[in-house]
Amino acid sequence: MSEQKLAAEARTEFGKGFARRARMAGQIPAVIYGHGAEPIHITLPAKATTLAVRTANALLSLDLNGEGHLALVKDIQRDPIKQIIEHIDLLTVRQGEKVTVDVAVHVVGETAPGTAHNLELTVISLEAEATHLPESVEVNIEGRAAGEHIHASDLVLPTGSVLLTDPEALVVNISEAAATAEEGEAEEAAAEAAPAEAAAAE
DSSP states (O other): OOOEEEEEEEOOOOHHHHHHHHHHTTEEEEEEEETTEEEEEEEEEHHHHHHHTTSTTOEEEEEETTEEEEEEEEEEEEOTTTOOEEEEEEEEOOTTOEEEEEEEEEEESOOOTTEEEEEOOSEEEEEEETTSOOSEEEEEOTTOOTTOEEEGGGSOOOTTOEEOSOTTOEEEEEEEOOOOHHHHHHHHHHHHHHHHHHHHHO
């Protein structure tokens, strides 16, 4: 994942009043922390930042008064109704540094006819290089038969990533597909008709 470049501005004001004024001016309050350094309070351009953080574990390359900062998005606070971004927590990182992230699991392919799959684990934890974070991990279920299980240890991880989730954790479960309503009605009708047919035969 390539980093998104944004221009940041230092801020010395805090509180809800300042945050409201910042958002009205098209800015998002944020804080950069990590590596034992004092937190750096900044504002970011709202429109560009909203676009940049649409992907999980977004990596931002910030220009703060000519000083470069590489930071990983760790938390986004949104308005519960409007869903606009109110504040962002950023973790400072370095080139080649390993970080822990949660990555979404995406299912691809189709199971064998007459079967269905259930995604038991939607997110896994990985350790990966901060500048090479995967957006997701795919699990291929093509042709899988009922009764098969896919565990975290079976996933093909991106190069350089290390699985932190329990290797035995169940990710996908393959089972027989439930009968449709029409099939169920047909089976019930056949079951009801069987005694009548037997009585007629006697």
